Amino acid sequence: MTANTTNIKSLAIIGTGVMGMGIAQIAAQAGIQVLLFDAKTGAAAQGRQSLQTMLEKLTAKGKFTDAQLQSTLANLIVIDDIAKISIVDVIVEAIVENLEIKQQLFKQLESIVSTKTILATNTSSLAVTAIAADCAHPERVAGFHFFNPVPLMKIVEVIPGLSTHPSVVETLTALATHMGHLGVVAKDTPGFIVNHGGRAYGTEALKILGEGVASFEDIDRILRKGAGFRMGPFELLDLTGIDVSHPVMESVYNQFYSEARYRPHPLTRQMLIGKKLGRKVGEGFYQYEEGQKITANTPQQSSFEVSVSDAAITSVWIGADLVEDRQQLVDYLYSNNINIDDNDKPHSDSLILLAMYGEDTTNAAMRYQVNPKQAVAIDMLTDLSMHRTLMPSIVTQDKFVAQAYALFGKSPDKTINENKELIQSTAGATLINESTGFVTQRVIAMVVNLGCDIALQGIASPNDIDKAVKLGLGYPYGPISWGDELGAERILLILTRIYALTGDPRYRPSPWLQRRATLGISLFTQQTQYS
Numbered sequence: 001m002t003a004n005t006t007n008i009k010s011l012a013i014i015g016t017g018v019m020g021m022g023i024a025q026i027a028a029q030a031g032i033q034v035l036l037f038d039a040k041t042g043a044a045a046q047g048r049q050s051l052q053t054m055l056e057k058l059t060a061k062g063k064f065t066d067a068q069l070q071s072t073l074a075n076l077i078v079i080d081d082i083a084k085i086s087i088v089d090v091i092v093e094a095i096v097e098n099l100e101i102k103q104q105l106f107k108q109l110e111s112i113v114s115t116k117t118i119l120a121t122n123t124s125s126l127a128v129t130a131i132a133a134d135c136a137h138p139e140r141v142a143g144f145h146f147f148n149p150v151p152l153m154k155i156v157e158v159i160p161g162l163s164t165h166p167s168v169v170e171t172l173t174a175l176a177t178h179m180g181h182l183g184v185v186a187k188d189t190p191g192f193i194v195n196h197g198g199r200a201y202g203t204e205a206l207k208i209l210g211e212g213v214a215s216f217e218d219i220d221r222i223l224r225k226g227a228g229f230r231m232g233p234f235e236l237l238d239l240t241g242i243d244v245s246h247p248v249m250e251s252v253y254n255q256f257y258s259e260a261r262y263r264p265h266p267l268t269r270q271m272l273i274g275k276k277l278g279r280k281v282g283e284g285f286y287q288y289e290e291g292q293k294i295t296a297n298t299p300q301q302s303s304f305e306v307s308v309s310d311a312a313i314t315s316v317w318i319g320a321d322l323v324e325d326r327q328q329l330v331d332y333l334y335s336n337n338i339n340i341d342d343n344d345k346p347h348s349d350s351l352i353l354l355a356m357y358g359e360d361t362t363n364a365a366m367r368y369q370v371n372p373k374q375a376v377a378i379d380m381l382t383d384l385s386m387h388r389t390l391m392p393s394i395v396t397q398d399k400f401v402a403q404a405y406a407l408f409g410k411s412p413d414k415t416i417n418e419n420k421e422l423i424q425s426t427a428g429a430t431l432i433n434e435s436t437g438f439v440t441q442r443v444i445a446m447v448v449n450l451g452c453d454i455a456l457q458g459i460a461s462p463n464d465i466d467k468a469v470k471l472g473l474g475y476p477y478g479p480i481s482w483g484d485e486l487g488a489e490r491i492l493l494i495l496t497r498i499y500a501l502t503g504d505p506r507y508r509p510s511p512w513l514q515r516r517a518t519l520g521i522s523l524f525t526q527q528t529q530y531s
């Protein structure tokens with residue numbers, strides 16, 4: 001059998017809701033006969049009808065041929081009697097997420113099918129081992145965890161429980177490939193790969209918001225424009241719904257016995273209680289009208305306006321942790337005809353630019369032994385060509401903030417304000433309050449660290465972790481390749497400093513990251529297994 005063929009000719013879907021019908025669609029399109037069963041009378045027929053209507057529309061638009069439409073529809077067979085599933089090779093369960101109900105169903109399925117039939121569950125948060133616990137043949141039970149919407153999210157986690165036979169994993173992985181999806185194998189652990197790897201983004205953004213570092217709009221903008229995430233964390237929480245996201249955050253945290261890396265935030269719990277659930281109710285972090293975000297009217301920091309006279313720069317003194325960052329900043333200053341102050345101690349008129357990692361501006365100013373009143377820090381983790389983040393200290397004088405903002409928030413637009421002053425629009429930078437590590441440094445370092453720790457725990461191979469998180473969450477990079485791209489040493493430096501300054505075990509670097517950064521080797525490197 002080659003990777004993209006399968007000996008599976010038929011399957012049954014139990015539970016024809018959103019996920020069940022998505023899985024049914026890709027299986028039927030791949031030429032597999034699919035029996036559709038739902039406990040609710042008429043639900044399977046209704047699910048099939050909705051899918052048919054959607055496929056007919058796609059055919060009318062030329063996305064499918066008529067022959068493809070007909071063969072797909074012919075493969076979708078509604079059954080009213082669950083006993084009819086006795087003939088299929090694989091059963092995929094996609095019913096309500098409740099352990100007892102799933103356990104009961106699996107017992108019932110075993111009484112209908114042969115001992116060879118594979119029983120797969122699409123559970124996203126329950127242990128596969130627990131679902132199989134009461135089965136007579138737990139060796140044929142495995143997780144087959146798809147993502148919504150199934151036809152577009154071309155990834156599926158294949159999860160063996162403690163008793164699952166390796167051949168079941170092989171069959172499901174080959175079936176995934178046959179249906180056009182990438183099957184990645186994950187250990188039966190809370191959140192598997194994707195929902196585990198995704199814990200860093202939202203929880204760290206919430207922690208940053210909770211510390212008063214920046215508004216949620218500014219955090220979203222920094223992570224979209226500065227780090228390349230498709231959606232900001234607060235836009236994503238609103239879209240997914242706080243009623244879905246918060247319980248997942250709590251569940252993963254509790255299942256790992258209060259591991260600080262996954263710690264949820266009280267704010268989303270409060271929003272859940274206060275029914276500010278996100279887009280679907282018209283209000284979450286943002287407000288919505290007819291599903292569209294309403295732009296906030298309150299002035300944001302990002303609208304900080306700089307009068308050109310205030311922003312006139314005498315010279316700039318640079319304190320950079322990394323030689324390459326210093327060079328980038330020097331080039332940038334030269335290209336903008338700015339004088340560089342290269343004295344050992346900065347002149348009292350110089351703007352002090354600090355390009356540091358995992359630290360706030362106050363601490364960095366002390367380390368560089370410079371006056372914090374002149375200091376503005378700049379995040380150099382992501383490229384200077386991206387949206388920049390500037391962090392003045394608590395005592396930085398306004399004129400130095402204005403200088404840094406005018407320099408890095410450059411935009412071609414210039415306008416005149418009501419006092420007839422020339423105003424530079426500064427869309428290219430966001431100012432944040434003091435934070436131990438910048439927004440992108442904290443969030444990306446946590447994403448990479450979590451990916452590394454998933455590898456350390458042997459939940460999946462580094463390659464599968466990388467692909468699953470990228471495809472499942474739509475991140476610009478997988479966590480392992482992102483670490484390699486930005487440099488494992490830099491990520492380690494960020495985490496080591498934040499951990500030392502905050503004492504919060506959430507930030508302790510994973511040994512997987514620590515060793516590879518120290519050796520200067522790729523984060524994908526796996527050790528030969530000696531024991």
Ligand code: NAI
Pocket residue numbers: 014015016017018019020037038039040043093094095096097098101105122123124125145146147148
């Ligand atoms: P859904 O509510 O859209 O569909 C569930 C269907 O199962 C309903 O049609 C219901 O009538 C039927 N059902 C309930 N109990 C049943 C039983 N005992 N026997 C037969 N049918 C039964 O739910 P959805 O969103 O499709 O989720 C299904 C499963 O997939 C859950 O385990 C969920 O955790 C998992 N999942 C959901 C994802 C999502 O984004 N919605 C993503 C990945 C996994």
